[in-house]
Amino acid sequence: MSGRRTGAELVIVGGGVVGLAIAREVRRAGMDVVLLEKGRVGREASWAAAGMLSPLGEALEPGPFLEFGLKSLRLWTSFAPTLEEETGVELEFRRCGKLRLAFSEDEKDRLGNRLRWAHRRGVPARWLDGPEVRKAEPAVASDPRGGLLLEEDYRVDNRALGEALVRSARDSGVEAQEGREVTELRVQGGRAVGVGLADGSRLDAEAVVVAAGAWSGSLEGLPGSVPVHPARGQMVALQPSAIPSDRVLEWEEGYLVPRDDGRVLAGATEERVGYQRAVTAGGIRDVLASAVRLAPELAGAPVVELWSGLRPATPDGLPVLGAHPEVENVFLATGHFRNGILLTPVTGEAMGKLICETESSGIPEEFAPGRLARTAMDEVTSS
Ligand SMILES: Cc1cc2nc3c(=O)[nH]c(=O)nc-3n(C[C@H](O)[C@H](O)[C@H](O)COP(=O)(O)OP(=O)(O)OC[C@H]3O[C@@H](n4cnc5c(N)ncnc54)[C@H](O)[C@@H]3O)c2cc1C
Missing domain, CATH: 3.50.50.60 (FAD/NAD(P)-binding domain)
Structure with a gap:
């Protein structure tokens, strides 16, 4: 240098x-x-990121953000293998799918709406009702009203x-x-x-x-x-004896992302605290409480890492x-x-x-x- x-x-x-x-x-x-x-x-x-690649999961409405995200996901399918070949670095780029769960009628309505515009746009997405979710994801506790299944979602190892x-x-x-x-x-x-x-x-x-x-x-x-302002996100990595799902599971309060090595990443807070990067007791409590409510078997999983990062947010x-x-x-x-x-x-x-x-x-x-x-x-x- x-x-x-x-x-x-x-x-x-x-x-x-x-x-x-x-x-x-x-x-x-x-x-x-x-x-x-x-x-x-x-x-x-x-x-600090979780590595989810989820254009439909993240777009709040049809429009330029969704289109840009879909274009990027299409590029990812050649970008990842090219980068791996160039560098020898394994990116863990996996088409794992995501299930976005609804535990309230309001959330069910919101996801139903998203499903309709996804179909209009031709993006593959499917609704699972409560019993179908329980069958597909036995580790999920409580009573989901249903879930939006995004089979074309990927994950990658962002580090x-x-x-x-x-x-x-x-x-x-x-x-x-x-x-x-x-x-x-x-x-x-x-x-x-x-x-x-x-x-x-x-x-x-x-x-x-x-x-x-x-x-x-x-x-x-x-x-x-x-x-641009910072939006802090706090995350936890767990090493359970068995991962709750091969898919990314997401709900109103958080998400679980599986990794190839058997870790599960639980995230994330979204906080306006300026440039403070500390991992806090309250932040980690909220992430873990929500993750364990969703998948109670995670309660016994060792915590292997805690971290936070500052997302670049705009108005x-x-x-x-x-x-x-x-x-x-x-x-x-x-x-x-x-x-x-x-x-x-x-x-x-x-x-x-x-x-x-x-x-x-x-x-x-x-x-x-x-x-x-x-x-x-x-x-x-x-x-
Ligand atoms: C908890 C969490 C979970 C996330 N999960 C996901 C996810 O699942 N999927 C997804 O797509 N995105 C996710 N994100 C968002 C994603 O991480 C960010 O959008 C992305 O990393 C932004 O990249 P960047 O290069 O703009 O910023 P950064 O990675 O922050 O890079 C900016 C760089 O600029 C450097 N820098 C700053 N100021 C200066 C300066 N004055 N001089 C020199 N260098 C400087 C910094 O040191 C830093 O390295 C997540 C983020 C967080 C925090």
Whole structure:
């Protein structure tokens, strides 16, 4: 690692899955790329995630988010084997399916509604009534009113994903530097000319990508604000003698994700506590209580790991992808909230096209960085 360079064609701020996927893509298109990571690559939200790939499970309505997620899932089916072959890292990419359980009439109605628009969109999904759920998932206690079965959902080992991406990016020539905190974007005459770092050094750049996850709004120097805030998620890994289900089980309060090594990941809280990353007694109590209510056999399972991460959340729940509205050679790629692992391939591909100007990026205009500022402005002018 040099750390002595004075400039690069493209500087990427942030080495989570988003920054790494973009770095890999633009490098392949021939750009000279330096990625700057304040800690270790892939060790923040991308490390903390549960690895569910569930476009329909996560979309609240039909629209651009669902379409982007479905596109990414399609890409995943070639992205995962390619990355594994390139790097030798096993990603545990499995078509495990997800069962989203309903324990109340309200939740049943909501899921029934989702099933209808899934069918209209042609996305495979099926309703199981209460007795069918009990037969399919004997470990589930209490009395589910039914469940939405998403057989096309996948899971992946997100920690392995970070490792594979950095290996692939480095092998293709990306210079990924760790322990390099960017504090400032240097903007002159409406264009970025580089970045300033916490150690006082500078790096010149012809363009800059901000992919700093929940910290994307913390950089000095950019006009306006990047409206991303941290949403803490706390998780627990259990090592039961038998996993409750091969599928991901999800309900209103949480989820259980099986892993190949027999662990079960139970998640997750969603908290607005700023940048506090602590694992708390109350958070873990809530996650475990809910998991054990769902699958009582888990009560005897050893706890093997506790952790938390900060999701990059936005006011409207959509990612922020595209050129900065005022500084055209700054690109924002953040706000992936609960779905950055799902959206890794499509984000890398789309941002690569945008930055390299090879072809239309396919990024929905609903994700444009300027939209949130516009919304705030509209509210001011209409009041
Ligand atoms: C508990 C939990 C469960 C989740 N489960 C899922 C799931 O099942 N499926 C799914 O798709 N998604 C899931 N997510 C969401 C997913 O993890 C995120 O959307 C995704 O990891 C965001 O990636 P990122 O690269 O934007 O952010 P991060 O992984 O946080 O990476 C940002 C990087 O930028 C670096 N950085 C920040 N500021 C600077 C700076 N000034 N200078 C240099 N570097 C900087 C950070 O150190 C960090 O490494 C989950 C998240 C959490 C917390």
